[in-house]
Amino acid sequence: MNLVGQVLKGRRERLGMTLAELEHQTHIKRQTLRVIEDNDFEALNNANYAEGLITKYANAVNFDADQLIEAHREEIPSYQNSINASIQAFKQDEKPTYRSKSKEALQLLVVICGVVIITAIIWILAVLIF
Template structure:
């Protein structure tokens, strides 16, 4: 009766390929490929690793990996007493795979370092402020102007002693009545970290 190991071995030999040729293609060491062909399931840490190798091995031989896996499940279910190793041997990975794994871990570590630094900077920095409008400071006929700004969502905003509330995007509005001459306004932003930003703006009105 055909088994998953014999199917792979026969197809490999029919194509004139050695196990080392398959190793180079799918980046799995030759001894693990041989264990697959010999159906030595105890050589692996879990069923997941076996199915992963089977998929790649069957693709390398242009076999239908679904059929190959079906043979494996049939054979595997007959051997309920199979016990896997508890840990994955480091030799399971080829040197090239280990290299990519190390690079991936380094990139991941750098990501967390930069994220941590960013969070620290955010925590210890006073809230940012962007004046969206008005874009000019000189007016002539306007009685009122609408001041629109943007800051962090959790920032407390006070303008001329009045508490102002921003929307979900951190945008807030304030109407300023213009008097003839110089009009000064103070915007105080208090961040969740207790840091404060004070902005002073001056607008001029000169009636023609």
């Protein structure tokens, strides 16, 4: 099966609808309609709206929205696959990128402790001498 966007675009073109007519009918901006037709759902402000947009578009061109939603879900990487990939990364002792920390805080703490210790030593020497 073709990608969801290609199916919708082909259906719209067979019906002879322009993007302007579809925009008026669905109340979806023309730029968003192009994103859908290009099957570039990551370009949407919120990719979670993709199914709703697909449904609106499909209903406007008299196409089965449920079939397209199912195809869309098959096109995107599944949540379970990403979990399995993360588990495999941990098993292989690969550090995940989100866990790498900057050492700036530790360096700052060492400098502050050094300044406090030197200040304390100078104060003690000043008290003993005077």
